[in-house]
Amino acid sequence: MPSHFADRLCDAVRSRKTSLIVGLDPVYGRLPAAIKSHRHMNDEFDADAAVDAIFDFCTQTMRIIAPMVPAVKINVAFFEKYLWEGIETYYSLITEADDLGLEVIGDVKRGDIGHTAKLYAAAHLQNPELAGLEDTLAPDAITINGYIGTDGIEPFAEMATKQGKGIFVLVRTSNPSAAEIQDFAGADGQVVYERVAEVVARIGDKPERVGANGYSNIGMVVGGTAPDVTKALRHKYDKAWFLVPGYGSQGATAEDCIRFCKPDGTGALINASRSIIYAYERPQYKEQFGEDWKRCVEQAVIDAKVDLANAMQTLI
């Protein structure tokens, strides 16, 4: 019997004393010079060299952050760019993250009708049992697009539950035109993202999906850039973990994001990607640590944790 994903998240957030998670969105051009100048990694236009550099950078970054944060979110789009070579790298990083004790969220945003959803769920949530792929691990959770409705989400929920894993369904995203469809107002006063949240909560509320800490393994993605949305959702869906993008580079503040947490600090994973992994590009760290990119990343994590902890204090 595998452990419950939502309980593992509670433990991880408590032991690291933060809801901060780090997103890996690696772009070759922005990697540290120390990596790009390696003899076998110095050609952006060679697929092998590029994925080797990205793997090296992500692995080193995860070694720095693993003692400090509960989870890592790996955005598969940055790997699909390198087709099958990138996908192999994506799965190698999941194994590395698991070895480091990080919970791994595969940011894949898959979604399709029933039969196809089952296949996506098997591909992304089940460790493969095929000869040739047997040492490969699937992530602990993935992100899902729920526009298809219940029978496009349920196959992912079933597989996740069976495997002790989780899903986070897109409810309200953090991009400028998110309101166009997601805030579309219904005849009954409800808007579309609230409707989606209701569907997701119904799927997540099944007793076998709720862990010992009272949280479901079926969570929601809600952008930190829409703080007015936050309080209502947190209050209404007390079993949900929220995955909150937008902190840092996308402009959401610590105060905006921390409202997704309950007073004990659980209930939300607040993601920062570029502001952490490219910390060595930021003047405040560059001036202090020079070419030591790892020290920059480490300090950016520390600073973000303090920022969130301070915001939590003002909230309580």
Added chain:
Amino acid sequence: MPSHFADRLCDAVRSRKTSLIVGLDPVYGRLPAAIKSHRHMNDEFDADAAVDAIFDFCTQTMRIIAPMVPAVKINVAFFEKYLWEGIETYYSLITEADDLGLEVIGDVKRGDIGHTAKLYAAAHLQNPELAGLEDTLAPDAITINGYIGTDGIEPFAEMATKQGKGIFVLVRTSNPSAAEIQDFAGADGQVVYERVAEVVARIGDKPERVGANGYSNIGMVVGGTAPDVTKALRHKYDKAWFLVPGYGSQGATAEDCIRFCKPDGTGALINASRSIIYAYERPQYKEQFGEDWKRCVEQAVIDAKVDLANAMQTLI
């Protein structure tokens, strides 16, 4: 200057005299015995053997259908099941399809916010320029989930337009619970899928996206199982190609689907997957052609084309 995707579709539909396209949803367990018994392909639990069998089956199937239909839709979920090995096979099949003169639709249903959408668009619509991947082709078009709104769709539209390719954005799907979110009624009488269609049409109506035949390269996915929806959308969006799933195994009739075509037969791609590629499981073909699975597939395409042509006659 690449040719215009929507114009290529018009030519392909006219030359094959049908709007029928075939969907490749290959599952190892359902492949013909003649393929599964090959010495190197007879182990379902070996990744190499399984993808080799799937590649062989899909290639042979495409050789049969290529002279008869304008396009093939390849569902990437069935390949992601085999992780990077499956993705390599998916891209190999795109090259095969291109060699056979088929337009190729990658059914990938990707979607994300701006920066990530750009990366997905590069991965799925641009032929890679990287050493090690340089002979690989991206599909002619892909399917997109537009829940994110305009700035999640526009990066795909831009890349597609630049590359002479297309996208089909999910508007109304064919699954039982599609109505849950997609038919959510707005305060102004519009429902969600109509809103999405409006957003997609606005993106597709830009002059540089409309080809010589008056069609845009930005199309819509609308299930054939909701025929009441059809007429209004066809009438309202005369520049749109509709990609219509649901014909055959999912229960939409030829009459339901053909309404998406204009009187000259252009304007819709009507997809049948399992009813064609597994025709050798259907008693009507099995009795007639026995173990000759290729003859079964061929006859199923012929019958489906006649079925759609007859439905077109009753419509005119």
